[in-house]
Amino acid sequence: MISLAAGVLYLSLAVTQANAKEFKIAVGDSSGSPQEALGLHFAQELKERTQGKHSVRLFLNGQLGSEQDTVNDAALGTLDFSLLAINNITPFSPSVGILTLPYMMQSLDEAVELTQGPIGQELIDNTVRDAGVRIVGWTYSGFRVLSNSKKPVETLDDLKGLLVRVPKNAIMIDTYKAWGINPTPMAWSETFAALQQKVVDGQDNPYMTIHSMNFHEVQQYITNLRYLFSIEPLIVSESVFQDQDDATQQAILEAGKAATEFSAGFLVESEDRIKQGLLAKGMQISEPADGEKxxxxxxxxxVWPSYYDSIGGKDKVNAALRALGRDEI
Structure with a gap:
């Protein structure tokens, strides 16, 4: 009886070990970023929720390809997870673009409301349908502020003459055009070198990213814009997700939710400290004139009217505004 029980236990452990998986997560940003923080917390939560059966390995700084490339790889099932800026999912699932409309979200609370409520669930369903990937977590990185190496910028006129790098995202490109300049679309992996070599003068990203990427080395001036609250989802390949048993699927979803909650707290605890650190390193912060009016x-x-159709209609915008307690358009 003892040898039989031992044999059953051995076989059970062998099956568990055979089904164990080390998931890979492509991470666009570097060490110290909100993306890394969420990824590490997700890894911890998943390991605990699967009793150590599954583990996660992060690949930082775009080691596994550009953010848009990782969406393709995840859709094909050749990559498990990716952490990336929301604007890099929009080309694959246009309705997600509602989260990149300038000034749609004006606080962390509003970002949480849109991503974790019914609108967020609809966007998750849409990305599964359109892109073959599933959003399982949301990184909250704060507002994208404008930095540059030439001069303080407080008004739209101050923007003139600046070459500003933006992601290859139509809404963000059109936002800068509405402000009176033609921005330079550029892959994230090329941005630091372009700033360093003066190919472009500036870029916009949250304080947390400016810190983690050491942009203080190549930028001096920051304009404290609040035009776009940066959200960076954690996506999983839908085919990889469906290949997992029910318990693992549930563990992934629960770990993603826990990591999302952690990310909001991480932002609140870290952003002001990081902002003060950038000031200490010689960066200058200006407020946009007239309350950014x-x-x-x-x-x-x-910009907004040009994208009503692609994000599902004006009624989708009004649904978001109602969810935020704001006036409809």
């Missing part, structure tokens, strides 16, 4: 008017009046 001119920036807001140009962006919402000139």
């Amino acid at each position: 001119a920036w807001i008017e140009k962006a919402t009046q000139d």
